[in-house]
Each structure stands twice: as structure tokens, then as C-alpha cells.
Amino acid sequence: MRQPATTIDLRRDLVGLLPRLRRFAITLAGEVAVADELVQAVCQRAIAKGHQWSGEGRLESWIYTLARQQWADDNRKRKPKASVRGNVTDIRETASAAVDPDTIHHMISDMPDGVSSMFLLVDVEGHSYQQAADIMGIPVANVVSQLATARLHFAGLAGTHPIHRY
Numbered sequence: 001m002r003q004p005a006t007t008i009d010l011r012r013d014l015v016g017l018l019p020r021l022r023r024f025a026i027t028l029a030g031e032v033a034v035a036d037e038l039v040q041a042v043c044q045r046a047i048a049k050g051h052q053w054s055g056e057g058r059l060e061s062w063i064y065t066l067a068r069q070q071w072a073d074d075n076r077k078r079k080p081k082a083s084v085r086g087n088v089t090d091i092r093e094t095a096s097a098a099v100d101p102d103t104i105h106h107m108i109s110d111m112p113d114g115v116s117s118m119f120l121l122v123d124v125e126g127h128s129y130q131q132a133a134d135i136m137g138i139p140v141a142n143v144v145s146q147l148a149t150a151r152l153h154f155a156g157l158a159g160t161h162p163i164h165r166y
């Protein structure tokens with residue numbers, strides 16, 4: 001039996017979005033293994049709900065919204081885990097050395113919940129504030145606040161924020 005063209009196109013486009021979806025999932029989950037499970041669940045959800053995709057707007061926005069919803073659903077089922085955060089001094093020393101992608105992922109995942117996702121959506125992926133607000137299901141004012149927190153976080157790590165200068 002032949003599948004409708006929209007399902008085939010959705011699957012093809014979904015494959016192209018996998019690297020960005022994985023980065024977004026890492027900002028939500030904070031752990032690569034959990035993020036990979038989230039990506040798999042989101043892909044299954046997107047294919048199952050492909051008929052709901054209207055074709056308007058950006059497909060990745062719809063996929064990211066599904067990811068956020070899946071993460072929220074999974075979080076309600078999970079028990080909260082104690083978070084292990086790195087020492088800020090260690091992160092500063094790492095930031096002053098050559099920065100590799102793993103270090104950047106750790107720096108982003110060490111941000112407060114929600115802030116890392118907002119940073120990724122706006123500053124890395126290039127979504128507008130309104131698109132990021134729609135994806136995360138929050139008001140635009142919260143996007144602005146979370147981005148300010150993310151940028152202050154990085155400025156603090158680099159020692160460039162006026163509070164951290166001596």
C-alpha cells in the first residue's frame with residue numbers, strides 16, 4: 001500500500017531536522033541519552049500526528065513544539081533528579097581554553113531550566129522571539145527575560161559582565 005505524499009515528505013523533512021532537533025532535545029533533557037530517547041519519541045509522535053501538520057509556518061517550529069510537549073509529558077511521569085552542576089571556576093577555566101563542542105553543550109546545559117532552550121531557539125537556530133514563545137508555549141516577555149538570563153550566564157562565565165570585573 002502506498003503512503004500519501006505528505007507523509008513521505010514529512011519523514012524526509014524530519015530526517016533533515018534531526019541534528020537540530022537533537023540539539024534542542026539536549027537543552028531540554030540535559031543528558032545526551034535522555035535527549036536521544038526524546039528525539040525518538042518526538043519522531044514517532046510527528047509521524048503519527050503528521051495529518052495535523054497544516055503546512056503553514058516552519059516545520060521545525062511544529063516539531064520543536066511537539067518536543068517540548070513530549071518533554072513535559074515525560075517529565076510528569078519522571079521523578080525529579082538531583083542536578084549535578086559544575087564549579088563555575090572550572091567552567092571559566094574551560095571557557096578560556098580552546099572550547100570544544102562538548103564543553104559548549106555542558107555550558108548550555110548548565111543554564112537554568114528553559115533558559116538553555118530559549119538560547120538555542122533564538123541565538124543559535126535564529127527563531128524570532130514570537131516563534132520561540134509559540135514553540136515553548138510562553139509569553140514573548142518571558143522569552144526576553146530568559147534570553148537576558150542566558151546572555152548574563154555566558155557573560156559571567158567569560159568574566160566580561162561588569163559584576164565580574166575587578
